[in-house]
Amino acid sequence: EVQLVQSGAEVKKPGESLKISCKGSGYIFTNYWIGWVRQMPGKGLEWMGVIYPGDSDTRYSPSFQGQVIISADKSITTAYLQWSSLTASDTAMYYCARLGGIEASDPSGNWGQGTLVTVSS
Amino acid sequence: DIQMTQSPSSLSASVGDRVTITCRASQDISYYLSWYQQRPGKAPKLLIYDATSLETGAPSRFSGSGSGTDFTFTISSLQPEDTATYYCQQYDNLPPSFGQGTKLEIK
Numbered sequence: 001e002v003q004l005v006q007s008g009a010e011v012k013k014p015g016e017s018l019k020i021s022c023k024g025s026g027y028i029f030t031n032y033w034i035g036w037v038r039q040m041p042g043k044g045l046e047w048m049g050v051i052y053p054g055d056s057d058t059r060y061s062p063s064f065q066g067q068v069i070i071s072a073d074k075s076i077t078t079a080y081l082q083w084s085s086l087t088a089s090d091t092a093m094y095y096c097a098r099l100g101g102i103e104a105s106d107p108s109g110n111w112g113q114g115t116l117v118t119v120s121s
Numbered sequence: 122d123i124q125m126t127q128s129p130s131s132l133s134a135s136v137g138d139r140v141t142i143t144c145r146a147s148q149d150i151s152y153y154l155s156w157y158q159q160r161p162g163k164a165p166k167l168l169i170y171d172a173t174s175l176e177t178g179a180p181s182r183f184s185g186s187g188s189g190t191d192f193t194f195t196i197s198s199l200q201p202e203d204t205a206t207y208y209c210q211q212y213d214n215l216p217p218s219f220g221q222g223t224k225l226e227i228k
Contacts, residue, residue, distance in 0.1 A: 037165075045157075045208055061216035070160070076124055105212040107155035109157045109176060111164035118180065 002026040004025060004096050004112035010087050011118045019082035020115045022096030029077040030054035033099040035108060036081045039062075040092045048094075050104050051079060059104045086119045093117075123147050123211050128221035135228045140196040142223045144209035149189050153213035156194045160205045160220075169194065189197055201227055 007021040023036065035050035048062035053072040060070070070077040079096060094115050097108030124147040134140050144154065154167040156169040167176045171186035172192060182197045196203055204227050 006199075016169045036177075044211075044222045045159075046184075047210075047217045047219065063216075077176055097165075103212070105153075105215050105217045107129070107167055107170045107210065107212055108165075109170075111166070114164055 001099065002110045004110055006094075006096055006112040007116045009116040011120070013081050013120055013121055014087055016086050016119075017082070017084050018086055018117065019080050020094060020117065022079045022081075024079070024098065027098070030074050033106070034072065034079040035097050035099060035105055036079075037095045037097060038064075038067075038092045039095065039114075039120070043095045048081070050099065052081065052104070057104075059072075067114060086117075088119050088121075089118060091119045122216060123150060123214055123218050125209055125211055125218050126224050127207075127209055129198070129223060130221065131224040131226070133226045133228050134199050135220040136199055136201060138199045140199050140203075140225065142194045142207055142209075144187075144192045144194070144224075146190045146192075146211055150211045150213035152188050153211055154192050155210045155212065156183075156188070157208045157210065157219075158203075158205045159208065165208065174207050199227065203227070 005026045019059045033050045036048040048064045051058045051070045053074045069082045096112040098110040099106040100109045124226045126145045146150040152172040154172045168179045186193045206222045206224045
């Protein structure tokens with residue numbers, strides 16, 4: 001069974017750094033893209049970017065390029081989303097998702113449970 | 122970026138009703154469209170991909186149609202557990218983009 005298990009909720013102050021994780025299991029981790037999706041409170045879904053753990057090929061939405069870093073450690077089948085300096089506007093639920101096909105844009109049939117990030121002074 | 126516009130933004134219907142949601146792309150996306158269901162407090166769930174293909178395990182009352190720029194998602198007989206927000210997503214071009222969502226409530 002494919003599973004994506006995300007790290008727990010975080011409460012941070014503006015300016016702090018953060019790295020959240022998404023551990024994949026039940027499939028060959030290096031063979032599928034993993035993406036990140038943001039959902040701000042009461043709002044819709046926003047595609048942030050994806051990584052192919054097999055060769056670390058990474059694609060970002062222009063809206064998030066330079067704002068976050070997506071990475072992966074295939075030795076522990078884990079993908080990451082990180083910020084160097086958080087702001088209040090980063091407060092959101094963040095989902096990781098495994099893409100179903102070979103393209104970086106393919107739909108996602110498997111999702112993590114979400115990580116709530118709260119940034120407040 | 123391709124813009125996706127869903128309508129309506131919300132609707133209320135009764136158990137057993139046929140419900141239809143539409144999604145329009147700002148440019149031709151062929152059949153590269155998916156539909157997701159997001160129940161309150163839960164992660165999204167893929168229901169339809171390639172505009173018309175039912176995801177494994179999704180109930181057969183869900184269906185999709187369309188190609189090019191105009192797409193439709195249909196629930197043939199609404200069930201109480203279908204209370205959720207539904208999103209379309211294009212994946213013809215990077216970045217994939219979602220519609221703004223349709224919140225479906227049961228009367």
